Amino acid sequence: MTGIAAPPLPSLVDPRLDELVGNLGPAAGATAYLEELRWPDGVTCVRCTSLRVGFIKTRLKYGCRDCGYQFRVTAGTVLHDSHVPAYKWLLAVQLMLESVNGFPANRLYALIGGSYKTSWFVEHRVRAAMAQALLDDRVITVALEQVSGSAYHRPGVAHLPAYWAETRWRLDHIGTKDAYRATALALLAADPVSYRKLTRHPGSLPRPLPPGPGGEERGCSP
C-alpha cells in the first residue's frame, strides 16, 4: 500500500497481496489479487461463464468472445461500479479488520481521499458483504432478523445490523490466518449494494454530507 500512512496495528494483510503490490504497484497489484481470488482457474465471463475471454487494453476490461460482455473483476460484486480503486477498497478492509471497535469513515477518507460520503459508502458495502457472507453461512440469520425487526426502522439504528455483522465478522475471523483473504472473498461474493438502498430510512443519512448540488442518490456511483 505504497504512499498511504501505515495503520497502527500489526498488519493482517494477506502476504500474497503484499507480494503482488510489491511486484506490480498498488493499483495493478490489488486488481491482480482480486482476480486471483475470483478466478483461480483463469478469467471466466461473469455473464455466460465462457473461458474464451480476452483483455481489452484500451478499456482495461475483459471481453467475452462468446457473448460480447465486457467486465472488470469487480463486476456484479459489492465493489460494482465504484469509482474507488481496488487498492483503496483493500486498504479499507485492512483498517476495518485491524481496528478493535471499527474504523470511522471520517478517518478513512482522510487516508484514501474523496469525500466522507464515499468512505461511508465503502465501509457500508464492506459491512454488507460481511453480513451476506455470515448469512450465507447461516451463522447469524436468526440474530440479524431479530435485530432488523421493529427497531430497524427507527432513526439512528437503521444500520445496526450492518455494524453488528461487522463486529461478528471480526470476532469470527481475527486470529485466523486467512482473515484478510476471507474478507476479500466475501466482497467478491456479495451482491452490489446501492447508495439509495443504504440510505432509504429517514435518519440514516451519513453525516456530514459533502457540499454541492444534488447527487446524493445515484445507485453505486459514490
Ligand SMILES: [Zn+2]
Ligand atoms: Zn460471455
